[in-house]
């Protein structure tokens with residue numbers, strides 16, 4: 487169990503690397519110290535098998551296997567993951583599991599079904615991602631089991647708040663997060679620890695670990711948003727940098743009800759960036775969620791892997807032989823900006839998307855990820871000349887300097903320099919005479 491240490495890193499601590507007499511003694515069952523270190527790096531052998539492993543290596547290995555933040559799954563249908571973060575800043579690597587958005591509902595409300603339906607109706611697609619509410623925080627105010635089962639059937643993960651152990655017991659099967667005064671019966675389940683005091687939260691967490699609780703969510707209840715962000719930053723630092731066990735758990739924060747939706751939105755935005763794993767909202771507002779989901783998508787996109795779409799020819803609005811051909815790169819934002827404009831045309835079109843490692847047009851060109859050769863290869867690969875009567879390709883205005891180069895590479899094709907802004911595409915294409923005879 488070596489965590490992230492490589493075989494070579496382990497080897498330098500062993501007798502063979504230090505040229506000690508006991509080197510390659512085979513007492514561990516391996517033919518050499520190197521073989522032992524390679525096995526140890528792959529978690530295929532215990533360090534205890536080598537009687538000569540120095541104390542320093544033992545403690546390094548012990549530290550390397552400590553978890554920075556536990557990762558849990560919630561829900562029985564659409565499984566939601568939370569926690570599992572390994573860095574403080576997304577540019578260090580990437581954030582792993584996006585902040586879970588939960589809406590608070592009372593199980594006994596007479597308009598419970600309508601509220602649940604409204605939350606379920608919220609669905610927006612952006613850059614290939616579907617934005618939805620992830621979970622429902624269900625407070626037991628009557629009719630609890632029935633309400634929880636409805637929420638589960640709708641595909642939401644559940645955070646259950648109740649002091650009725652019998653009902654909670656019956657709902658274990660939906661794999662919920664549980665908030666209850668006496669969690670003794672739920673040691674194997676995901677339970678929440680709350681406190682208004684950082685020291686007390688740490689003490690409670692340590693006690694729960696000692697008592698054998700397996701899965702914990704931390705819920706600091708601070709006085710205001712600035713104290714909350716300060717506390718969440720402290721918890722995340724202690725988890726990532728110190729691997730301080732009582733704080734190696736996902737953190738849940740509730741945003742209180744407010745008439746000021748702008749305030750709620752800005753508070754939630756802060757919490758997405760610093761460092762809430764789960765946010766519970768008392769208010770539900772579609773516009774607010776659209777904004778927050780967009781922010782969350784940006785924060786949780788891997789900075790080393792730009793959002794990209796498949797490189798191919800996309801048929802927009804059932805194109806035919808008289809349709810225009812438009813070319814761009816496979817950066818998701820560029821693709822959706824262009825595709826949305828083409829969709830608004832009253833006739834079909836072909837959108838050729840080059841394999842450009844998810845880079846935008848100019849970035850791809852400057853990194854040699856969009857070249858005349860790449861463009862020509864893509865056009866030929868999808869037999870575009872057989873799809874249209876007019877062999878003409880509209881390229882992004884930002885690539886006007888490539889017109890000649892592209893015409894040389896794409897023999898027989900006319901290269902038309904298009905617009906710089908995507909929003910100008912429909913008017914530009916219509917000005918070229920497309921759609922007049924359709």
Ligand code: SF4
Pocket residue numbers: 500501502508509510511512513514515516517518519520522523535536537538539
């Ligand atoms: Fe090397 Fe230790 Fe294995 Fe002996 S027991 S071969 S010293 S790793």
